[in-house]
Amino acid sequence: MTLNLIKHANRLGLSRTFQPQLKLSARSLASATTIRPDVDTHPAEQTPYLLEELPAVTSGDPAAINALPAFVVSRERGFLPRFDPMPELPGQFSKLESLLQRMTINQVDGSTGLLGKGDFGPAVLEELSVSEQDSALAVKAAKDPQADARLLNALFRDYCFATSAYLLEPTDQAFRATGKYAPGRSVLPAQLAVPLCALAERLGHAPFMEYASSYALSNYRVKSDSFTSTSGKFHFDNMELIRAFEDAHGSEKGFILVHVHMLAHSGAVVSSVEDAMRAVECDDAAAFENALERLLLAFRRINETMETMWGKSNPADYLKFRSFIFGSGPKKMSAMFPEGVVYEGVADEPMAFPGESGANDSLIPALDNLTGLSAHFPSNELTSMLRNFRAFRPRSQRECLAMIEQRAKAIGVRSYAMERSKSARAKALYILLLDQNREFRDRHWRFTKTYIIARSQYTVATGGSPILRYLPHNLSVVLDVLDQSFGDFTALDRAELRNKAASEPAHHAITSAELLAAVEQAGSRAATQRRILDREVADLARAKADEAAEAGMGAVEEHRRGMLPDDYPTAAFDKLAAARAMKRGPVGCDGVG
Numbered sequence: 001m002t003l004n005l006i007k008h009a010n011r012l013g014l015s016r017t018f019q020p021q022l023k024l025s026a027r028s029l030a031s032a033t034t035i036r037p038d039v040d041t042h043p044a045e046q047t048p049y050l051l052e053e054l055p056a057v058t059s060g061d062p063a064a065i066n067a068l069p070a071f072v073v074s075r076e077r078g079f080l081p082r083f084d085p086m087p088e089l090p091g092q093f094s095k096l097e098s099l100l101q102r103m104t105i106n107q108v109d110g111s112t113g114l115l116g117k118g119d120f121g122p123a124v125l126e127e128l129s130v131s132e133q134d135s136a137l138a139v140k141a142a143k144d145p146q147a148d149a150r151l152l153n154a155l156f157r158d159y160c161f162a163t164s165a166y167l168l169e170p171t172d173q174a175f176r177a178t179g180k181y182a183p184g185r186s187v188l189p190a191q192l193a194v195p196l197c198a199l200a201e202r203l204g205h206a207p208f209m210e211y212a213s214s215y216a217l218s219n220y221r222v223k224s225d226s227f228t229s230t231s232g233k234f235h236f237d238n239m240e241l242i243r244a245f246e247d248a249h250g251s252e253k254g255f256i257l258v259h260v261h262m263l264a265h266s267g268a269v270v271s272s273v274e275d276a277m278r279a280v281e282c283d284d285a286a287a288f289e290n291a292l293e294r295l296l297l298a299f300r301r302i303n304e305t306m307e308t309m310w311g312k313s314n315p316a317d318y319l320k321f322r323s324f325i326f327g328s329g330p331k332k333m334s335a336m337f338p339e340g341v342v343y344e345g346v347a348d349e350p351m352a353f354p355g356e357s358g359a360n361d362s363l364i365p366a367l368d369n370l371t372g373l374s375a376h377f378p379s380n381e382l383t384s385m386l387r388n389f390r391a392f393r394p395r396s397q398r399e400c401l402a403m404i405e406q407r408a409k410a411i412g413v414r415s416y417a418m419e420r421s422k423s424a425r426a427k428a429l430y431i432l433l434l435d436q437n438r439e440f441r442d443r444h445w446r447f448t449k450t451y452i453i454a455r456s457q458y459t460v461a462t463g464g465s466p467i468l469r470y471l472p473h474n475l476s477v478v479l480d481v482l483d484q485s486f487g488d489f490t491a492l493d494r495a496e497l498r499n500k501a502a503s504e505p506a507h508h509a510i511t512s513a514e515l516l517a518a519v520e521q522a523g524s525r526a527a528t529q530r531r532i533l534d535r536e537v538a539d540l541a542r543a544k545a546d547e548a549a550e551a552g553m554g555a556v557e558e559h560r561r562g563m564l565p566d567d568y569p570t571a572a573f574d575k576l577a578a579a580r581a582m583k584r585g586p587v588g589c590d591g592v593g
Helices: 002-012 026-031 055-059 062-067 091-103 120-127 133-143 149-178 190-203 211-215 251-263 266-281 285-307 319-325 363-371 381-389 395-411 413-420 424-453 467-487 491-502 512-550 575-584
Strands: 220-222 239-241
Touching: 055 062, 091 120, 091 133, 091 149, 120 149, 120 190, 120 575, 133 149, 133 190, 149 190, 149 211, 149 319, 220 251, 239 251, 251 285, 251 319, 266 285, 266 363, 266 395, 266 413, 285 363, 285 413, 285 424, 363 395, 363 413, 363 424, 381 467, 395 413, 413 424, 424 467, 424 491, 424 512, 467 512, 491 512
Parallel strands: none
Antiparallel strands: 220 239
16 A cells, blocks of 8 residues: 555655755744745735635636635635635545544543544554555545645645644653653654645645644634624634544633634734725825724734633643644654654655644734834744744735735834824824734733643643743733833823814724723833743743752753653554564564564
């Protein structure tokens, strides 16, 4: 079976066209493979970019619309896929579908799934090696120009789930048994590697689990299209998970679907960002104020939804499924795969990709880029990591974010808000958007402290960033810019808002009096929070160092803390490795050992 798939890969030319960089550093992850289309250096010329304005849509040509990728940025659905994901694969992919349904540790009937017993890897080799049907048909679909876009999206999602489950099964088995992680499987078998890479090449993704294209934004099922709420049909109560590693009805569901619920408001974000830039280009201060107000309201709803994570996903449960969303290295970015992973039938040398991460979401990067915050990040390794994370998302979103950054800089959105519009209201709205950015990143940091830092010795994020430094670094930049911007909010600005409050137009959703009060609160908080953050990070770093020393890991590199020792017999957590050892036999029996 494997030999046939390798021959099939050679016929496809995958082994020639799929040329990954080896042992990637944080700085090189953005260009991990040649199958990932480069972001155009002049994205502003690629107009129109919104789904509603694309020729394929305005012409109404069904074939042209089907040819569009799943993720096209739109005013209606924002950064969500343009269609709801396919919840179950068609019958011709029954073997893969069966594996994924039996994969989840906590099955609906109360039984233990394949991953709970360490049986997923053996099942993949046994069941997908009986026939080439699933793998060959997936490759065929990837090469078919007329293939259904929903099917391609679903196949990529499902091969990503199967890949992460296969590679990280021993890692999770070790964690459940010892509380520490073990290395994953370093070779991805051809029956997974070849179709996954063919699909990745077709769709412009990296051949590994991603936030948008697989784990989160392609992994929800809407229960009723007629459901009504302030979030439309994409409300947490109206969605179910399609795939899950640990429990499709528990905290993993909460973790994923709260993110989807947040993205229900991304259409308003996309619309407001575009309208704000058009207003600056036309020097229309009133339209600019309106766009910023709508953007502020959207981010308030996003942050309110984000806050529901505490109740939807129990912090004590996060580590039960975290094992499966780590990346494949290299080195300090994932100790589970220090040399990366060999994709059998695709490339002889190992490849490495970051794990699934909320850092791949496009909401905050869009806000960073519109407000000009991106220009304030210092030139250092952590900023490079932030930018590299932005490469691992659908192509349309990569191009959209690049366009927003370049266009907002060229037309001077920040200076228009703070000076050129001559509007205290625009300045106040701009400052409050920075404060929404602060609130989002602060909450993310609080999540991380509660869900991970307080519960795990392994403080490398699933995306590969150093948790104790990366998130505080980004939050500190926001706090500095917020504090600086508040310092530029003058007595004249305050007087203008007070005067406007006396004769406010009825169409404002946020009154000038409310704006003024909110700006004062945001400004007074920024400098104080910055000082508290610095002390907190220093205290946490010392506490983690003391914890490592007490556990006898003081001399262990930070990225390896929480891992089993190198000499630990980790084959006990991998049934495939154990089976190979049994076949070799003891030294002196068959001469292999």
